Amino acid sequence: MGRRARQAGRTLRSLPTARKAAALLAIARELRAREAEILAANARDVAAAQDAGLPAHMVDRLRLSAASLAAIAADVEAVAALPDPVGEQTEARRQPSGVEVSQRRVPLGVLGVIYESRPNVTVDVAALALMSGNAAILRGGKETVHSNAALEDAIRAALEGQGLPAGAVQVIRDPARERMLELLRLDEYVDAIIPRGGAGLHRFCVENATVPVIVGGIGVVHIYLDESFTRDPADVERAAAIVRNAKVQKPSACNALDTLLVDRAALDALPDVLRPLLADGVDLRADAESLGALRGAGLAAAPAADTDYGTEFLALVASVRVVSGLDEALDFIAEHGGHTDVILTRDAAQAERFVGDVDSAAVMVNASPRFNDGGQLGLGAEVAISTQKLHARGPMGLRELTTTKWVVRGEGQVRG
Amino acid sequence: MGRRARQAGRTLRSLPTARKAAALLAIARELRAREAEILAANARDVAAAQDAGLPAHMVDRLRLSAASLAAIAADVEAVAALPDPVGEQTEARRQPSGVEVSQRRVPLGVLGVIYESRPNVTVDVAALALMSGNAAILRGGKETVHSNAALEDAIRAALEGQGLPAGAVQVIRDPARERMLELLRLDEYVDAIIPRGGAGLHRFCVENATVPVIVGGIGVVHIYLDESFTRDPADVERAAAIVRNAKVQKPSACNALDTLLVDRAALDALPDVLRPLLADGVDLRADAESLGALRGAGLAAAPAADTDYGTEFLALVASVRVVSGLDEALDFIAEHGGHTDVILTRDAAQAERFVGDVDSAAVMVNASPRFNDGGQLGLGAEVAISTQKLHARGPMGLRELTTTKWVVRGEGQVRG
Structure with a gap:
């Protein structure tokens, strides 16, 4: 042959x-x-x-x-x-x-x-x-x-x-x-x-x-939600739509969301961002701080174990973690990333730092990680994803x- | 580490x-x-x-x-x-x-x-x-x-x-x-x-x-000498210079000549092309037809074994073989090539066919295979040759x- x-x-x-x-x-x-x-x-x-x-x-x-x-x-x-x-x-x-x-x-x-x-x-x-x-x-x-x-x-x-x-x-x-x-x-x-x-x-x-x-x-997908993307209620709705699309549209896909990193200063917006996911039956696993914010707003979530980070779920499961701004998000992604990573921000300088520093197959600003796909990126068709x-x-x-x-x-x- | x-x-x-x-x-x-x-x-x-x-x-x-x-x-x-x-x-x-x-x-x-x-x-x-x-x-x-x-x-x-x-x-x-x-x-x-x-x-x-x-x-290097490159005595000199440079300048290099394929119609020019190699002490291993042409001109050469083709010598050894034109040369290179292959020709259509058909890391027309090198190709420096x-x-x-x-x-x- x-x-x-x-x-x-x-x-x-x-x-x-x-x-x-x-x-x-x-x-x-x-x-x-x-x-x-x-x-x-x-x-x-x-x-x-x-x-x-x-x-x-x-x-x-x-x-x-x-x-x-x-x-x-x-x-x-x-x-x-x-x-x-x-x-x-x-x-x-x-x-x-x-x-x-x-x-x-x-x-x-x-x-x-x-x-x-x-x-x-x-x-x-x-x-x-x-x-x-x-x-x-x-x-x-x-x-x-x-x-x-x-x-x-x-x-x-x-x-x-x-x-x-x-x-x-x-x-x-x-x-x-x-x-x-x-x-x-x-x-x-x-x-x-x-x-x-x-x-x-x-x-x-x-x-x-x-x-x-x-x-x-294997490849882990992160979204980092910056405070600047939560000032305008319309942005909070956009963030919710992106996070939901990332997790729910095709949970078995390699470009589906695994971990949401949320800026501590954006914590107040977190319940509104994640509420739609619960309606879809997503199992949320949150660190202590985000768990407090979610439960305080009456949302169901479970405490995250260490193994819930850096893990590709390929299912209706997502982990959530609070970070103290962009630097900590970048360090976290450097440790766990590699596939598709997204920043949601209105700060152009932050967006540039994220795009420059994150070493993943695809780095995105204000868009769903589900766009990491041959058809969506304009290749016409794909034989596989490397x-x-x-x-x-x-x-x-x-x-x-x-x-x-x-x-x-x-x-x-x-x-x- | x-x-x-x-x-x-x-x-x-x-x-x-x-x-x-x-x-x-x-x-x-x-x-x-x-x-x-x-x-x-x-x-x-x-x-x-x-x-x-x-x-x-x-x-x-x-x-x-x-x-x-x-x-x-x-x-x-x-x-x-x-x-x-x-x-x-x-x-x-x-x-x-x-x-x-x-x-x-x-x-x-x-x-x-x-x-x-x-x-x-x-x-x-x-x-x-x-x-x-x-x-x-x-x-x-x-x-x-x-x-x-x-x-x-x-x-x-x-x-x-x-x-x-x-x-x-x-x-x-x-x-x-x-x-x-x-x-x-x-x-x-x-x-x-x-x-x-x-x-x-x-x-x-x-x-x-x-x-x-x-x-x-491993990679085998061929030069195919077409009859059109032997009509003008200046071309025969050029062919001799290229073949000598290819074999003698650095015999241990991966881009040094291994096998010379000679168009049957160019056989008369073969002794003039190979004579300078003998002065450099190259051990020539020739098929029956080219051996006859070389010995007829008083040049020393040995009969080639099957294993002298498709072999990377990395030494002052070269094999020689007569082919009945471009098609047979292309078939031979398809079987044995892969590194650097050269055609010496004055026929532009033949050159295009050779460049299109030969699937080697480098394909050359009327130049020494020794140019397959990071510095010579303009890369500035090379870490290795793939x-x-x-x-x-x-x-x-x-x-x-x-x-x-x-x-x-x-x-x-x-x-x-």
Whole structure:
């Protein structure tokens, strides 16, 4: 599979944008044409999952419908319309030796993507890999073997219909863990491993891979509420809306709020900021000082344990803590941050200090941390969200699936 | 050490360029002021290496002199004058949600650099790390423990004199292999491992690290000589000069020539192209066809084995092979290439095909592969040469020691 992917990658890397887009449109057509076959395969996975006693929410995650399949096909068409980063070139500069040098953007080559139960990932990743000129080897969850096989058949038929190598997208159909381990160590043929799933999967990849891994995994999200954002009642309403959006819109997302840091001078506004969260059933865990303010206003909250800070909840739980202004907030975030951190302030100098000092994948002023997302940041689509610093940080779109090569043009120069 | 480095990194990442440059100038002064002390420490390493029976060329690699120490100090001053990539920001664009998004360049954080016997690396890497706003943990060879300790003392004194944290540059003084393994697995505190040394060191890091590794290591260098570059005798001379420069100027370098591919139609020119190499004592290993052409012209060459292709020689050895034109050359390089590949041609269309198809860190037209070097490509200085595709490809200068963060500015927006 590695050799086939490498060979296919050589064809893909030189394809003009129009041919890559045409291949994606062909995949979308093929998915629609094979609706019955794909849904039948998916039904087998769903039945097996139910027989195995998987919890209902996990069965839901692997279930496809005519509507969701149509949405998947539409997403593929959307990727076909994205700008192609391959071939972008920096301006050539002449060096003292006389040679002209520039850098050209090229595909990474072969991607290994390892993910869990959602079969839509198979198609999403295939589309993003192809559009960025990469071959892909995909390893989905064992609960979706039949769905992924049917989706691979559709993708392969579309590629062959377009005269493209079938090795461009390959699904590992054997669910044995040994096959995943082999993929992780296939550094002769695979240029990057992208895990999509929980922290355990990411850790497993980091511990076992010799191929470079782009890690997502754990990340804590903070909002710091400054006193200056609580003077105007309209701002208190904005703060409440942002905090609620951050925690409630999608609690399972990595960019959902974990810890609210509140300026001691803003403590009076805290009950109004957090009241809407309680209506949504959020479990608030507060330090002594904020707990007093909340209970004094008749709001239900529990005392926070030390482990409620620096923890990614991925659920309707949030911790609250009072800090004595921006400096303490920055120190706290330096200790616990890393994913998405927000300041709510009307003080421009404070906003600049926060943006400069906080070293997270995304730093925000007066906006919901939920904007840390490929679509919201303008990438068009994302293959994963990186929480590491090497190569890509934050959402990874088409450009993050590319690398560069140096191009040097001379007239016979040798190095002195 | 990890914790101290992380703390120091927080200070370094916000330093203005002028303060970083001042710190480097202070290091250069301190190196000069401590010349006697550093050379005495180095003499202990040299004596120990001689006692241990190290080969003379290895003892030479670890030896410092007043002149080489002065050159090291001058290199630090040169890094202080380089442009600072930290703080560069993409133009902010407004998204449909109303938030403004941009990306800002920031230091990686903490670098772990593992290298072998040359003590100048300790200073080079410290200077590049500091100038790019990073803290560094350095692990040099066990043969240079005393030299590195003296250099660390000098660096630390300079940093403290500038009011900067001593944890910014830390040298692991315990040569035990266990300490290196601990560094490789310190992913809580270290953002990237950069090995500098032979393929064995790189492989050891890849096999054992949980911190992301930027791999150098093996890379094969090809030159393809097209018939169009042999019509004019002046071009044949240019080809000979490039091939000689590529092989002889520094045979131990990763960008030195390994394999010359010669267009069958250019075979008559081959003896003139390779004659100068023989005067330099290069061991030529040729396939049957090129061997015939060389011996026919009275040149000494040996028959090539299969293992002489796709092999990095790092010595005065080169393999030669006849191909039936550009297509076969491209197929051969696709199979064996990856580092630096050169075409010598007068045909612009061929040059474009070569530049487009060859997927190497550097692709060159009519120039010596020795130009694949940080200084020659205009990076000013390099901390290492990456042969992987993730994050950085080719020479790594200050910019390659940085990452980005997203900056989002809103006016109270929440995600819909």
